[in-house]
Amino acid sequence: METAEVARRSETTRVAHGTKKRNMRKAVTIGLFTAPALIVYLVYVIYPILSTLGYSFYSWDGTNDKTFIGLDNYVQLFNDAVFWTSLTNNAWVVLTSVFVQIPLGMIMALMLFAPIRGIRLFSSVYFLPFLMSTVAIGLLWVYMFDPINGIINQIVNLLGFENVAWLSDENTSLIAILLVVVWQFSPFYMILFKAAMVGIGEELYESAQIDGANSWQKFFHITLPLLMPTIVSSSILAIVGSLKAFDIFYIMTGGGPNHATELMGTYMFKQAFINFNMGYASAIAFLMFLIALVVTVLIQIVDYNRKKKGAF
């Protein structure tokens, strides 16, 4: 009996040993597969974000010694009118994206299904802006907005108004750039909506037809509800993307005139690489990160609740 007990014990340890060894091997395998991605990600994403947080507590020109100043950069930031302007401008980009680009994208996608001639050609052209290089778009539109030679003013004249100095006038520069942003990104939402619309079953429309529904009723009772998931994911993309906006603004106005088109991104860039206030710029950059984080978490919560309620 004693030997049987011993044998049983050694059997359990053997099995335990076996699982342990297998677990080790599994851990090594997982480690090997994920190591390259993890290393690159740690070096170029995680470590930089933590450093940015660290730098934001210093006064630092980027080359000489840092001086620890605690939360001073953040205090200064909250009293910095330019930062508030840039935050407001970012909010305008978000609003334009959600309430102009997405609806326009949807209209463009609806047009692709319109029963009119030549729509295939139309749709190819509609998509072109999204394929053009962002820097090229910025430069092209700078010339289209030119106060003297620009096509936009030509149209303005045709309508009987005076020339407008679109990009150098504080009252119009933001509107002008937002128009370009709409031009560039609406086609992207168009293809998202198009993909969703293709998935809607034809039989739904046919039965609505039999019930005597007109086009508007079909749109509001069939198309729109079924597009809800796409509207939500488009909005997430639009909001998160708008917080990161930089290229077009930097190219077209550099944030001017008098900060009228300043974004958090352009302001951060200027503070860091033109004024060499690396500490202050880090504080702006870290706030951008926090805002993006909070917005993403909020969207996830809202989306989760919406799904829980049984909506699409």
Added chain:
Amino acid sequence: MVQLLRKMPLYLIGLLLLVFTGYPFVYMISTSLKDQSTFFERPFAIFTSIEWGNYADVFQMGLTRYFLNSILVSVVAVVAVMLIAALASYPLSRMNFKFNRGLFLLFISGMMLPIHATLIPIFKLSQNMGLYDSLLALLGPYIAFSLPISIFILTQFMQEIPKSLEEAAKIDGCSHFGIFWRIILPILTPALMTVFIYNFIHLWNEFIFALVLVSSPENMTLPLGLQDFYGEFSVNVPGLMAALTLASLPMLVVYLFSQEKVVKGLTGGAVKG
């Protein structure tokens, strides 16, 4: 006739959108074919005479170099991303372990990350590593910031692959690497194409890392080179328009030849999200 009248609003909207989206291209291309004096006299005429000289000038000003740099850095980064992301996606999508979900979230959370939050440290890092002002400096951030969306697309695709394929291979004595290399990767080809197109378009356009990490003209990528052109030759509008046209051409050509794939690549990360 009644039919046509009823469709009038549709035609009107269609044409309006056509002009809005298409006219800037007409303006760009027609201006690029004008000589300077014609441009100033008749900026809106679509065709007067065709002047190919602007394109020759642009090549003489060094556009070829920017093109080559852009192609080199985008292709190397995207190929590296495809491999690294596929490797990481394998255990993330097909193995159970403690930190699986957490690791996945860590990777894909990079999608919402503002690049600015990493800009200064990466700038310092490239200086410390002696890579500042070289194409190599761009590779690290380009790969790292392409990982989130790539891992997102690839894990979703890998989850769909039937487990039985793997089990059969395991019985035949195939290791995890063997399974990955011989079974998963070949099946993954369409998803890898999506990843390639999506990232290539983004990196081809990437501007801010290039702006911060590269300073000499011989190392500039195309977006940076265009901006440089603009600074130096802002008076020569037709020349600049020729450069813009050339810079936009590759994407348009790729799109013309593989419309379906491009659209799928672009929506790949978004539709399911």
